[in-house]
Amino acid sequence: MTTQLVELETQLTTLQQEAEGAIAAAASLEDLEQLRIKYLGKKGSLSQVLGGMGRLSAEERPRIGALANEVKEVVQTGLDQKKAALQAAQIEAQLAAETLDVTMPGTFRPQGRNHPLTSTIDRALDIFVGLGYTVAQGPEMETDYYNFEALNTPADHPARDMQDTFYLPDGNLLRTHTSSVQIRYMEANEPPIRVAAPGRVYRRDTVDATHSAVFHQIEILAVDEGLTFTDLRGTIKTFLEEMFGEIEVRFRPSFFPFTEPSAEVDVRWRGRWLEVLGCGMVDPNVLKAVGYDPEIYTGFAAGFGVERFAMVLHQMTDIRDLYKSDLRFLRQF
Template structure:
């Protein structure tokens, strides 16, 4: 069946009219794309109409070709205009859905606070870093050598009775002090050294108002030529005055530690009585030998203290257990 010029013209006119109405009626970009493919695609209705041009006389083909271009340009313009409209509407709808009503009350989120143990550690480290010390850390699980033997505390030493603690099946143990950090650091460094070592420690202490089985400790170590007990005492005095103020009564008492000689304990006035807050002393020559230092050339001093004790004095806390109970009524005071 042949197709006449008038029939093709009528088909193009009908296509333009129907497609224009369909484009105007669509309300999504997906539907619009389907219309574009259905009308103007390679297998679309316009292409199907143009296949009939082969049956026209040669002089009529340019007329249909020109008319088809007009229809195509018209539909393309309608598609572009509708696409722009739908895209703008989509953006506007998204803006409206994401608009924040600033007049509505916000969701309350309580402000966090630094735990008194952490704030005390930060305060101590700030002081010692200001004095030229380097922060050093080490593992909480230690070998017997680093926790005891290298610190002049062999297996048969009576001082172990106070610290024999949590042993693991493989023979390792949970460290009882951060003194082990000093051994690690000295093995890897040459004098002069000045370090401050914070960390968590474990002992089988009976829990009461001033003792805990798990606690935080900070130790300092200085090794150099010519260091004396006077340097140790002066360092501790400056530190405690920076920590608690110059009017806090302080006293040194002779004591014993296997890794320092001579040794002392330091007390501060707390709630009308003396409270031990730290131990200190000159590094025992055997400890220096264990890390390869010559005790005839170098001397050193060390000191260690429990962070919880310092927090108790600093904030006038009457029971160490309050620091671990996670009671917000208590913690919100800081």
């Protein structure tokens, strides 16, 4: 027996013992895979030992080859057994973590409520949908064209002073009303149309008990052949009676650049008149801007602030209460 043979046998025996100890101590499947590569991989310890067989005689090589196969089988068996054990432990741990104790009391989560603004919007839209209107929405960041120009309000029109808004560096602005949605809708649809446009709008108002720089609005638009102010008046009266019940309604002459004639609408509520919305017949210039023939089609529009309706319905005195997220206030609704 040569020295080289004894050395290789010793290395194989040591490798087996070392591998068995390392496999027994492996704590995860990832660790086990690293051990497989270390001992049985192409560049692993076993391959390195077998690389020394070139120094053996032809008679000694079969003996080392047989011993190497035994070591490889022992190590592979140890890896397989340890892998099965680790997988079983992993499954047990997962089952334990996912076990549901049906006898435990449930976790209480208080049921949420609609914000008064949300409920007011939903209530109004339900009424308009019942009258045959389609709900449409548009971007809050608008171009000057859709917010003003297409609504018969050119750059030098004094009506812009009433809606001085937040302008952006690129020339766009935060919309001052949802009328821009009506323009976009008319551009994409042919008459007859009936659309309700809810959304958030922005104006450079001084914040106080009845004003906010950011508020919500709902506007309606109807365009068809033969629509008159009578149709507008009937629609508004029906809507307000659905919102507030049997109430007295009055129309006062007013001015809006995109409607002619125009009117403010008041309701008699708790013994006094309250202004609740503005309305009017669509100005022919607005119809022309979207490609409608004003000789064939007429239309009417109306709009109101959701916050004002919510304050009336819930007898609120300060608009800022709607934005404070004070649970002591919101739990009332």
